[in-house]
Amino acid sequence: MKRTTRHTTLIFLAALLAACGNEPAPEPALPAGTDPDGLFSSPVTEPAEVVTDAGTGVIRDIDAEGGQVMLKHGPLDKIGMGAMTMYFGVTDDVDLGGFTEGATVSFEVRRGRDGSYRITRMCEGEDGCGDPE
Numbered sequence: 605m606k607r608t609t610r611h612t613t614l615i616f617l618a619a620l621l622a623a624c625g626n627e628p629a630p631e632p633a634l635p636a637g638t639d640p641d642g643l644f645s646s647p648v649t650e651p652a653e654v655v656t657d658a659g660t661g662v663i664r665d666i667d668a669e670g671g672q673v674m675l676k677h678g679p680l681d682k683i684g685m686g687a688m689t690m691y692f693g694v695t696d697d698v699d700l701g702g703f704t705e706g707a708t709v710s711f712e713v714r715r716g717r718d719g720s721y722r723i724t725r726m727c728e729g730e731d732g733c734g735d736p737e
């Protein structure tokens with residue numbers, strides 16, 4: 605009888621440990637200031653992986669048909685990206701036809717849940733794109 609009891613206790617402990625291991629990690633809070641307009645807030649629980657940042661860069665190439673632009677950009681700390689030259693996709697709000705290679709631009713970029721970066725706003729000059737309409 606005593607042996608059976610001990611065995612049952614061990615199973616109980618094992619079940620407890622297994623339950624702990626399966627517990628989902630708590631959702632990390634969205635860092636302050638990453639979503640000032642609440643654009644990406646949702647009542648549904650979503651991973652806090654949509655992050656935006658703003659920076660400046662120089663246009664190296666424009667692929668208007670492909671919807672992407674190559675920028676030599678400065679560091680983008682909020683999305684954890686150092687200075688580099690790379691292609692960004694752009695959202696439908698960005699009209700690449702209004703830009704020329706070699707232009708210095710300000711831009712806003714968003715990292716989607718799929719991990720890709722897309723430019724959501726872009727304008728000439730280094731002074732930012734102003735407040736969103």
Ligand SMILES: [Cu+2]
Pocket residue numbers: 677685686687688689690
């Ligand atoms: Cu980059």
